[in-house]
Amino acid sequence: MGQEINGFHHHLNGDAPPLPGGDRPDLLVLRPGLLFKVFEQEFLSKFNVLKAFESPFPLDKYLRDHAQSARAILCEAIVTRITADLLLQLPALQLVVADGTGVNHIDLVECHRRGISVTNTGDVFSEDTADYGVGLLIDVLRRISRADAFVRRGSWPLTAEFPVGRKVRGKRVGIVGLGNIGTKLAKRLEAFGCIVSYNSRTKKQSAAYDFYPTVVDLASQSDILIICCSLTEKTRHIINAEVLNALGKNGILINIGRGPIVDEETLVNYLLNGNIAGAAMDVYENEPRVPSELFRLDNVVLSPHRGAFTQEAFFDAFKIVMGNLDAFFSNTYLLTPVTTNE
Amino acid sequence: MGQEINGFHHHLNGDAPPLPGGDRPDLLVLRPGLLFKVFEQEFLSKFNVLKAFESPFPLDKYLRDHAQSARAILCEAIVTRITADLLLQLPALQLVVADGTGVNHIDLVECHRRGISVTNTGDVFSEDTADYGVGLLIDVLRRISRADAFVRRGSWPLTAEFPVGRKVRGKRVGIVGLGNIGTKLAKRLEAFGCIVSYNSRTKKQSAAYDFYPTVVDLASQSDILIICCSLTEKTRHIINAEVLNALGKNGILINIGRGPIVDEETLVNYLLNGNIAGAAMDVYENEPRVPSELFRLDNVVLSPHRGAFTQEAFFDAFKIVMGNLDAFFSNTYLLTPVTTNE
Incomplete structure (x- = not known):
């Protein structure tokens, strides 16, 4: 080892050759x-x-x-x-x-x-992750990825009836984890007229949003739940059947945190059975494996863990x-x- | 005519039967x-x-x-x-x-x-159109529609290298037409840390953004140009080769106005030849016809005129x-x- 230096490469700090x-x-x-x-x-x-x-x-x-x-x-x-x-x-x-x-x-x-x-x-990476969260939220409500696929397969001239999506303004968005990313996400969503509330380990004195002490409470008062918390033993599978029931049939789940925060098997079943209205996921429990049952669903947006990266x-x-x-x-x-x- | 009333339907205003x-x-x-x-x-x-x-x-x-x-x-x-x-x-x-x-x-x-x-x-429809404009902007920079297609075709486990997109924050966004939609779009983009400027028939005294008297001037100072103006004889084909040259090889064009505002044939050639970096289009010159050369491009987002609709x-x-x-x-x-x- 130690000899694998390529002959030519770009130097960030001047043109000095690599040290031996x-x-x-x-x-x-x-x-x-x-x-x-x-x-x-x-x-x-x-x-x-x-x-x-x-x-x-x-x-x-x-x-x-x-x-x-x-x-x-x-x-x-x-x-x-x-x-x-x-x-x-x-x-x-x-x-x-x-x-x-x-x-x-x-x-x-x-x-x-x-x-x-x-x-x-x-x-x-927190600015970019927050941006991506908004992008996924607009996409899953307004169906942009589906629209793009619809146009690319040449369907538009054949059937003009691409389904109309849902409005962003006025949606109650529950943020799970109001840290760096969650705070930046909340600020962006306010500009769209969303009603932001959150769950976090403790109530943040600096945040003007409604605080809910449990994720179930937050889900029951939200149209859209966005996971921004970090993965710990305490947050593993906190998004479970009880939370998804509270989110309800018209609710949407967005995950820009980590895959194992969600009980993915339960989420997939809820999506397949119409027990929640949709989901947008940048992360999964067993990346890069994505449950293939999701591929045929029109109410999901699937992204390969790129939320943080530009x-x-x-x-x-x-x-x-x-x-x-x-x-x-x-x-x-x-x-x-x-x-x-x- | 006049008899084609269906027997059963939902009434908005009570249950009174239709008048004869x-x-x-x-x-x-x-x-x-x-x-x-x-x-x-x-x-x-x-x-x-x-x-x-x-x-x-x-x-x-x-x-x-x-x-x-x-x-x-x-x-x-x-x-x-x-x-x-x-x-x-x-x-x-x-x-x-x-x-x-x-x-x-x-x-x-x-x-x-x-x-x-x-x-x-x-x-x-202006709130929803502004939301869609932001959705398209995030999508074309962060490649969300392409990411969704990548995951759905099962590519992720085979190649982890889905290309990384570009940052939203700090981008100079030029808005063509600062009316209802343009103003709402600008307000949203400010929350993302974009630097907004605009072209309009006249400088708006109420707007704090930099005004450029021509679209060419605006394009030359923008990373992303978003068309929000209405279609008139004066705006038909205002996005032409001169504007796209001013936008440049790293520039992105987004159209949420009307298709004929853009010289579409020129835009398609500029995209195919890499003379601009990308585009997101909700409208086209001859809807529902979309130039099929765009279908294979990875740097475009194509939407079937759904920007205004929820x-x-x-x-x-x-x-x-x-x-x-x-x-x-x-x-x-x-x-x-x-x-x-x-």
């Missing part, structure tokens, strides 16, 4: 996330990237042979899990750099216990990831450390 | 618009509806035989044109009721000359149409008369 492998610090990457793939050349130019994913050997052998002195790991959020067991195999590890905002894939308590710092990309936000995230790595290797303050809140 | 044909005023309908189709039973219960579209004879013969005493016509906006020639064939006509906001299909000058009143549905707005529009007809036949003031502004 021995002078660059090790950076362990178990699997390449989107951020790593997009900015791979930049990572290779500054670090001796240990590409565990290119090794033909089992991970534990690779780590034993190559990563015993690795002090930093860059991890993507969807597949890679930073578990206590993995940490045991990395005795020199001092820094876990997440390539996104969510850190539910990282055992923060164990990292803390071992004195390992964790960083995320801060708030860099080209612009990726570049911002990359700068934060690099900033954290630079800070760590120069023994200065991390830009966006994550602390355990338990 | 002879006591109900004539209402001429050349073609059934969406509004007429949805509320047909209600129209039939109050009016002797002259369904020209069901006659096997040519229109002029139908009008000569059945519509000489018709005082009111209900017209849909997309296909039916109320021309001077048509008006000549309707000697008793005193009222033209449009089923939407736009009246570019009605010869207002000739109506005025003949003392014929014209009504539209007022502002009832179930809720349709019901509001129906109440205004009925209110205007009631007012006319009771010799009182029309709710939403349209005046010529030339």
Whole structure:
């Protein structure tokens, strides 16, 4: 390892050639996330990237042979899990750099216990996620994705009767989790004349919206429920049959949080049986697997976990990831450390 | 005619049976618009509806035989044109009721000359059109319709690399026509952190956005151009090669106004050749015909003229149409008369 530097690549910081492998610090990457793939050349130019994913050997052998002195790991959020067991195999590890905002894939308590710092990309994706939430809400009410499919298959000249959608204005929107994303989403929805209320661990003194102490209460007073909370053991499957019953036959569920927050099997049954009116989902319980029964439904919008991602936000995230790595290797303050809140 | 009343239907105003044909005023309908189709039973219960579209004879013969005493016509906006020639064939006509906001299909000058009143549905569709404009903007930037198609064809588990879209925040959005719809659109886009400017016949003193005196100037300062103006002889084909050149290779065009405002052939060529970055279109020059070259493009969103329409707005529009007809036949003031502004 350590020699896999491509000959030509774009440098962010001037035209200096990459340092020889021995002078660059090790950076362990178990699997390449989107951020790593997009900015791979930049990572290779500054670090001796240990590409565990290119090794033909089992991970534990690779780590034993190559990563015993690795002090930093860059991890993507969807597949890679930073578990206590993995940490045991990395005795020199001092820094876990997440390539996104969510850190539910990282055992923060164990990292803390071992004195390992964790960083995320801060708030860099929350604007885009909020925008996407609004996009999904307009789409599922106004049927834009279905309209596009209708026109593209040439149906319009044959049947002018593409079904008319529902109005955005005046809809009661319940936000599950009024954090960075939920707050930005609420602000946008106010401009459309939606009536926003929310559920959260605690009532937010700064928020003027109606607070409901449980998700069931919120659902019963909402036309549309939007999941913006993070995934924790407490939020896993909080969207269950009871919540969907409270949302009701005219209700719509939107998930821009994490898939396992929803009991997906129940949601699919409710959609198939018309027990709720529709759904828009950017996340799923077993990504990239999407229940194929949904593919033929006209009242759903299905998106492949792209809510947080834009080209612009990726570049911002990359700068934060690099900033954290630079800070760590120069023994200065991390830009966006994550602390355990338990 | 006059006997085609269905036996059973829902009454808006109580359960009184329809009046016999002879006591109900004539209402001429050349073609059934969406509004007429949805509320047909209600129209039939109050009016002797002259369904020209069901006659096997040519229109002029139908009008000569059945519509000489018709005082009111209900017209849909997309296909039916109320021309001077048509008006000549309707000697008793005193009222033209449009089923939407736009009246570019009605010869207002000739109506005025003949003392014929014209009504539209007022502002009832402008909220929904503005919402749809935002929906199309988010969709074309964030690729939501394409994402939905990607997931539905089962591609996600095969290739995780659905392309990342572009950020909404910070985009310079140029609004062509800052009327009811444009103003509502601008207010929404501000909540997303877009930088709004506009072109209009005259600078609006009430608007805080930058005004550009020409569409070319506006396009040259915009990342996204949204057409919200009405179709007149002055706006026909104002979006031409010069404007698209000013918008540039990274620019996006969105049309929620009327199809003929855009030189569609030129737009299609610019999209096919990558001379602009993308487009979202709810309207087309020759609806329901959509240029089929667009169907294979990944950077366009295609919608079948549904921007203005929601179930809720349709019901509001129906109440205004009925209110205007009631007012006319009771010799009182029309709710939403349209005046010529030339």
